[in-house]
Amino acid sequence: MQEKWILRCKETLHKRKLHEEIPLIIEENKKELAIFLSLYTKSEGAIAENVKVLDWKKSSSILNGSLRLGFDKVFYNACINIHETEQEQMDVNYVANAPTTEIILTGPYIPERDPDEI
Secondary structure (H helix, E strand, O other): OOOOEEEEEEEEEEEHHHHHHHHHHHHHHHHHHHHHHHHHHHOOOEEEEEEEEEEEOOOOOOOEEEEEEEEEEEEEEEOEEEEEEEEEEEEEEEEEOOOOOEEEOOOOEEEEOOOOOO
């Protein structure tokens, strides 16, 4: 499984200012990022909250690179009175096609197990 998510920006991204804009775009889209990261945590019965950028690695081009995102992995079940939180980190790759209004995020690849044969 490898998830992709498109963040839409209010204004057109410019290559020269991208290093300043990406952290702001991440901050503006915290709820969307929490949904994206929750796609990876749902198998454990958790959701992602409080997303923040911990590290930002640019590649040879500023238009792509990777982000290390930190977030709270929240386990909640009212029926059995569970509400626990764990700190988690995930590396996410990004691609921005400047000038444009979109940044495409790609999460890590997690192989899925094939069904057992009977």
